[in-house]
């Protein structure tokens with residue numbers, strides 16, 4: 224297997240004389256040389272504003288932005304390129320959706336979420352619910368950290384106007400059966416959103432097979448820069464929805480009192496977009512394309528399973544979430560110890576993990592724990608990384 | 624251990640992170656628990672990754688007495704260090720004490736950084752503001 228690590232300059236950085244074992248990939252991933260070069264090259268060679276001027280640089284910048292849109296379309300299996308809206312990230316994508324759905328909800332309607340959500344897939348819906356007088360319901364999570372599917376079917380009704388859930392849980396790594404859930408929710412008449420922030424590197428994405436109305440993700444969690452993300456929206460639905468931000472780029476005609484708007488995706492992209500970010504996202508997708516992704520994901524899953532097996536042999540480790548279908552994330556606590564202490568001691572040994580509630584406080588409340596330690600893997604993590612993590616964890620336990 | 628000079632000398636003898644953290648964790652384990660009755664929301668310091676509770680009182684000689692507790696051992700140990708430096712000291716000394724300098728010297732300053740230590744930082748700020756208020760009582 225080819226060593227991906229050498230593509231990522233930061234992974235050879237040292238901390239206390241050792242390479243950093245970076246296991247905080249669910250927060251953000253590191254960037255390959257190809258992406259760093261594309262960003263630098265964009266500013267060195269092609270920078271101009273897009274869709275505006277008739278000069279050479281503007282043509283190049285516009286072509287690069289639109290190429291990134293096409294790359295994204297094919298990466299997620301969207302039917303049409305107009306279905307790809309660039310945003311700042313998953314959070315902004317979800318906020319965009321909740322803003323433009325204002326007119327679709329009435330008092331008494333129900334927004335169905337799940338206890339497994341990241342705050343960014345909860346708070347914007349709460350704000351929408353407050354504006355419209357709708358109520359929020361959440362599908363329960365089982366003690367294993369899976370969605371309670373029976374509870375989903377029980378809560379789903381003709382009142383359900385929205386169903387929104389993540390593809391993969393950032394806190395536990397649970398891979399949710401989104402195709403089934405989306406299909407059921409759409410049959411019940413709901414608009415569906417799948418938050419794919421944690422899915423992009425590890426799941427095969429096919430919007431047409433998945434059938435959701437909206438899909439959201441962030442570039443920075445898939446080797447692209449921060450500040451760029453994607454909202455996929457089903458074309459027929461997007462056409463019927465109003466814009467959210469007003470400004471340049473999103474209009475056709477403007478008089479002092481009224482405006483007419485462009486079609487999607489431009490209708491939803493007011494102002495100068497993050498061109499360089501989109502170019503970086505395009506470069507990340509090209510980078511991913513030339514990798515043997517299926518082999519790498521299979522490898523990652525094997526390393527994950529082995530690591531979990533080794534953790535189960537350690538004293539005092541309690542896994543939080545034991546989903547049957549898991550991707551990239553191991554959440555755990557050390558019995559009798561605070562997660563923050565565990566994180567601090569791992570950091571001293573050059574192992575980067577995240578501790579806390581992982582922006583999923585309602586999940587922590589449902590599981591009745593204050594937080595967890597989360598080791599999250601990416602395609603570049605090796606068995607050697609996992610071994611150092613286990614060794615560091617073993618030593619950590621002796622302190623507490 | 625209650626003496627700052629003794630603490631400084633002890634730290635000079637640590638030659639790796641392990642000794643240092645074992646010491647900090649032991650200090651944390653030795654810290655007196657705050658009674659549950661004092662672990663109220665009012666006494667909770669916000670902005671902490673781990674929870675920190677805080678009560679303040681003054682001794683007969685006018686020095687200030689703090690009791691602190693946390694649910695994390697390392698934070699408890701760091702609290703122990705803060706208390707060695709500040710507890711039962713006159714308010715004026717507490718207000719003037721440079722905690723960043725002490726943590727830099729002990730090579731624990733990363734715990735006062737924005738992401739990790741911001742609870743600890745909030746706790747030190749609280750101790751200082753209580754001391755400041757003690758020196759400058761609000762006119763009634």
Ligand SMILES: Cc1ncc(COP(=O)(O)O)c(C=O)c1O
Pocket residue numbers: 249250311312313314315341343344389391392393418420421441582
């Ligand atoms: C499942 C999930 N949804 C949404 C987000 C929000 O992503 P961003 O902060 O990039 O907008 C995250 C990021 O942590 C996430 O893990």
